[in-house]
Amino acid sequence: MAHKLVILGAGESGVGTALLAKQKGYEVFVSDASAIKPVFLKELEENAIEFESGSHNIERILNADEVMKSPGIPEKNELVKAIRAKGIPVISEIEFGYRYKGTSKIAAITGSNGKSTTTALLYHICQVAAQDVAMVGNIGYSFARQVALDPKALYVIEVSSFQLDDIVYFKPDIAILLNISEDHLASY
Structure with missing residues (x-):
């Protein structure tokens, strides 16, 4: 029997995870409390992913x-509380992509400010150095989507605090913490 993976949120993180999970043989169900954007709806339908x-x-x-759980869904959400109360493991898209990255290397950039600039700069440096690299995460495609559709030897990942909330085994080869300032105080 296939492992049942429910994905909360049908944005870039959710649909990217759904594509990778389907590819890996999971029983996938995507649930979004809001209307799903047409571009993501089309992908789900074309890949026969239930939603x-x-x-x-x-x-x-x-x-x-x-x-x-997509990073935009807060921990205080009643559904998330019910899932956790039942003891169902909750992970992030970054965590899911990490399971299937193979031998690829990861440079993860996080912090309150400067993530996008630093991620883009490091990606550019790697490209100029002729590395097989992708820029993913909170910038560009989701990590899981990239792993599913166009795997690379190196991933430069912009990671928000919300994407880190539900990691378990995610361990980048290089971790860059730019800075920490008072931000997202309603969540933290």
């Missing part, structure tokens, strides 16, 4: 083996 838009089927979600 719901505009509501959550609580019973089906709580029957998951694991849940990938």
Whole structure:
């Protein structure tokens, strides 16, 4: 029986995870309380990935083996609380992509300010050095999507604090913490 992965949120992180999970043989269900953007809706349909838009089927979600929570969904969300209360593991898209990166190397950039600039600069340096590299994460495509559709030897990942919330085994080869300032105080 296939591992049941429920994905909360059908944006870039959610759909990227869905594509990789489908490729790896998971039973995938994507649930978004809002309307799914047409570009993502098309991808889900073209890849025969089950989804719901505009509501959550609580019973089906709580029957998951694991849940990938998109970074925009807060911990205080009642559905997230119910999932955690049931003991269902909750992971991030970054964590899921990490499982399937193979021998690829990762440089992860985080911090309160300067992530995009530093990520783009490091990516450019790697390109000029003729590295097989992708710039992913909070900039460009999701890490999971890139792993699924166009794997690279090196990933330069812009990682927000929200993307780090649900990591378990994610361990970049290089981690760059730019700075820490008072930000996202409602969440932290």
